[in-house]
Amino acid sequence: MSEHSAYILFGGNLGDVRSGFQTALSHMKKSDFQIIQQSGIYSSAPWGFAAEYDFLNMCVWVNTSLGPSDLLTFLKTLEVGAGREPSSTAGYASRCLDLDILFYDNMYFKNEHLEIPHPRLHLRKFTLVPLAEIAPDLMHPVFNKSVTELLNECSDESEVILV
Numbered sequence: 001m002s003e004h005s006a007y008i009l010f011g012g013n014l015g016d017v018r019s020g021f022q023t024a025l026s027h028m029k030k031s032d033f034q035i036i037q038q039s040g041i042y043s044s045a046p047w048g049f050a051a052e053y054d055f056l057n058m059c060v061w062v063n064t065s066l067g068p069s070d071l072l073t074f075l076k077t078l079e080v081g082a083g084r085e086p087s088s089t090a091g092y093a094s095r096c097l098d099l100d101i102l103f104y105d106n107m108y109f110k111n112e113h114l115e116i117p118h119p120r121l122h123l124r125k126f127t128l129v130p131l132a133e134i135a136p137d138l139m140h141p142v143f144n145k146s147v148t149e150l151l152n153e154c155s156d157e158s159e160v161i162l163v
């Protein structure tokens with residue numbers, strides 16, 4: 001069984017988000033994921049839309065035997081299990097749990113449902129700040145820049161606060 005390294009962004013702004021994070025982590029551990037490291041939890045305003053509540057985010061580094069598509073399917077199952085319902089509108093929306101694959105091994109992967117590295121991770125401080133906490137020297141395989149370099153070059157002026 002081959003092990004793959006993945007970085008996953010946890011996010012949410014509805015309900016007991018911290019509990020949702022812990023439940024998702026617990027399900028991952030029971031499903032033979034090895035949690036290598038997790039960041040602190042950060043608060044930030046919604047990105048790309050207006051919402052009543054700020055978001056909480058954290059990044060988790062895991063080892064898994066799942067391939068990229070199977071990992072996405074597993075994460076979507078966790079989201080639905082946490083109560084996430086498909087959005088009826090296009091674009092961003094509030095949610096109880098959102099799980100995004102940021103990096104998977106040192107690869108570029110794209111199909112109709114998934115693109116890795118996440119195509120907008122370099123634009124969002126709410127992603128880069130917790131990722132830089134656990135993997136500052138991780139190299140983006142397309143941009144050939146470290147997470148720290150991406151954070152330093154990020155034009156997003158949002159405030160991201162460790163809570």
